[in-house]
Amino acid sequence: MQKKTLTSKAGTAGHFAIDNAAALMCVVLILYNALFTKNFVQINSLWNLIAQTTSLMFVTMGMTLVISAGCTDLSVGAIMAISSSICGEYIVSGGNQAAAIFLALGISLVCGLINGTLVARYKLQPLVAMLVARMVYRAAAQIYTSGIARNVSSSIGAFIAQKRLFSFRLPVIVIPMILVIFLTWFIAKKTSFGKHVEAVGNNQRTAYLCGISVAGTIVAVYLFSSVLAGFGGLIELFRSGATDANTIGLDYEMSAIAAVTIGGTSMRGGKARIYGSIAGALLMTLITMTVNFSNITYQMANILKGVVIVFALALHSIERS
């Protein structure tokens, strides 16, 4: 953290609360569950929370970079459907598991390349381009699987999704999640590419005048987002043990954008806040879990998420004025 200039104590506390809104709300929900949900305070609840967040965390990390470059990626949920369908169908037809995974990720990258090219090369409005991509990719997945859900059993899948390690029963799935967080943080904060992303998000014209390849940066960011979405789809596939082009990844783009904005990354771009996004993604899962535990209608979760997003955005706009 940078040194803050002289401000009153209340101001500093307010700033802290606004900067860490997502994390604070996570704490509130955890306390609430600790008090009112039976058997919540045990290590397995934590593992459940993390395991359920993993696929969203992948998507959210990609989305953080996309948004900090001043773009959005609405196709991530559909890419999850594509990658899970391709991998699942390939395994079911007797193909090699590793080959299935690589194939799925490869196709995800192709989707990202299309997204990036539409936005950066052909200068389509990102929102329009993404709405189209979202529609087309999911339709492609549905056509490919004929809309039929299929059970998929695989040894890699079982290992990643079900295996627990050590005496404290650490789910294997936690490991890729930590890796992707570290990778994204490293790219955003330590590499020249990360700086280029923020520069493009700040001001494309200035970035161009500084010799940065604006189009190249945008394409790369979409590639990153799509391959992480591809991973997210695979994780969902392994966790559920079935392909389902109709439901896998549905509304993930919304949850991811919500997680990123609650985490403090501005939709206008220019700055990636990785810690905020992590807390934002956990918060999304916590809201769903809390609603489930409290025996409230499932749909209530989406209303709560909406409230939380508006609240977080209001906080940030107060901070700015």
Place this chain on the structure above:
Amino acid sequence: MENQKTEKQEYLLEARNIYKSFSTVPALTNVDFNLRRGEVMALMGENGAGKSTLIKIITGLYTKDSGQVLLDGKEIRARSVLESQQLGIQSVFQELNLSPFLSVAENLFIGHEIRNKRGLIDWKKTNEEAKQILAEMSVYIDVKKPLKDLTAAVQQMVAIARAVVVNAKVLILDEATSSLDADEVEVLFREIRRLKTKGIGIIYITHRMNEVFAISDRITVLRNGHLIGVYESAAINMSQLISSMIGDAKGREVVVRKKENPELKNAPVLYSLRNINKKNRLYNVDLEIKSGEIVGLAGLLGSGRTELARIIFGDDQDFTGERYFKGERVNLKSPAASIKNGIAYCTEERRSEGIFALMGVDDNIIMPSMDSYVRFGVINRKKKNAVVKEYIGRLAVKTPSSSMEIRKLSGGNQQKALVARWLCMDTKLIIFDEPTRGIDVGAKAEIEKLIQELAEQGLAVLYISSEFEELVRGCDRVIVLYEGHVVSELSGMDISNESITNAIAEGGRTVRDAKKLQEEKGV
């Protein structure tokens, strides 16, 4: 006017004993300010003097900690710009607060629409009135055109015309001339004088010294949040005003470059342009710059100065002609290619294409040269920080920390950071486009001095400025442009304010005559 001039209402607008602090740091300390009817009051001071804070308190953007603001002798407490506008205080800022996609007439009457009996907007009448109001100002344009299609000067006039529409009592012009050329400023001044006769009081803020004396009746000077004095414009001269603004003038004298530099004569040409043409913008332009030389580009707005700079920097490909760098013909297709060759461009649009507002001073400085701190894509922090620290020190960029967001610095310090951006790499030719625009007197002198030092270190400098005094002080040679034609080249002792102005005037005549001749031939 129905208001009789009683003693109480001597002033149209008055601010008494204004105190305002930002988290315990005082921005204004017990400042008094007053404005009479039909008067132009210049508000002067360096950046950070408190000018804009005072204006923002008057217009309701900030709330004061203590003190009073009186309009027509009655205390007002505007809590928003809208409220102050309803009271009759209208402001025109450097960045226009108009809507570029709406028509001129819509912009003029927005919030004051002329309606017909059924409550709908009467477009015919609106357009007619808009046309008439602008005609009174000798502006003859199609009022149905969207505002963005007009020149900066006309847009500025529309903003002022709006003050007439809303029946403003007080008009605040904040750096309203910064994008205008000399002729356009004259038109604006004519309009200001006309508004004066209507009894409107005008607060005029500018960085251009000669404008202050040309238009203002009185001058209020602020420094570090204190009122320094109120002067009759006729009773004070330029140097008195400057010393009043900057206080102790020690160490701030402007260096005048020694004229006639014999070493330059034999130096090889670093960069040259041959026969550059750009449709409707540039005509047969030749240009040569040597290492260690400062070449000025003088001309009015629209003379093609910036267009030329962008062609040199590879930002504009839509032209014909040849470019030579170190004696070889080059085809620089992008800024990236130019930067690799050691050509840098310090833009005139600091905010919109200079800074990365949300990034730290450090990242802003190293952005174009980042490759030299990178191995396998990873930035070497130590190396980066050392360079950043060195250049923040060398250019005296005032910032609490090197990772401070650059938008939080003053304009002058932002500009210095942007210069540092191009100096911390292997730059051979640097183009400065209006490097002193919108920054305070002290920082201006520092930047001018810095440019001199760069040339002494062997850099080639192309210096674009609307303030001819700067070119006179700083340049070895000055190339004068008029509407895209090179009309004169001055060097050494021949460079003076008069010689540049004369060259533009004469060039204007020659170019016009040539055009006329062509037209006659065409007929």
